[in-house]
Amino acid sequence: xxxxxxxxxxxxxxxxxxxxxxxxxxxxxxxxxxxxxxxxxxxxxxxxxxxxxxxxxxxxxxxxxxxxxxxxxxxxxxxxxxxxxxxxxxxxxxxxxxxxxxxxxxxxxxxxxxxxxxxxxxxxxxxxxxxxxxx
Numbered sequence: 001x002x003x004x005x006x007x008x009x010x011x012x013x014x015x016x017x018x019x020x021x022x023x024x025x026x027x028x029x030x031x032x033x034x035x036x037x038x039x040x041x042x043x044x045x046x047x048x049x050x051x052x053x054x055x056x057x058x059x060x061x062x063x064x065x066x067x068x069x070x071x072x073x074x075x076x077x078x079x080x081x082x083x084x085x086x087x088x089x090x091x092x093x094x095x096x097x098x099x100x101x102x103x104x105x106x107x108x109x110x111x112x113x114x115x116x117x118x119x120x121x122x123x124x125x126x127x128x129x130x131x132x133x134x135x
Contacts, residue, residue, distance in 0.1 A: 002102040002118040003132045016080035016106045025053040030075035037075040053079040078104040086115040096121035
């Protein structure tokens, strides 16, 4: 189960809406071993695409150095889908490289309502998990 603060959910949704019609992406870091998402780090979608997201390799290197320096890990890896439901695509599943992370998807296909879902993805196997949003 992903337990996440409402303010982080709101920030992810706001990022997804800002970047629409391109997919938005980012990470929420947390203390190593805690499974607690604490610090949102919006990233640039280097693909600048409405159907695909890609972290810039230089940004990703900088991110992992920063996480290491702070004894943090990527607890949540998020991105948006702009025209489809919040479910990982085959490509999303194949590029998921953090087996301990929660993979969050937000659908911005409806301008009035968003869909927010979380998954575990290990060896391209997708398992949806409950999300508890706390205040």
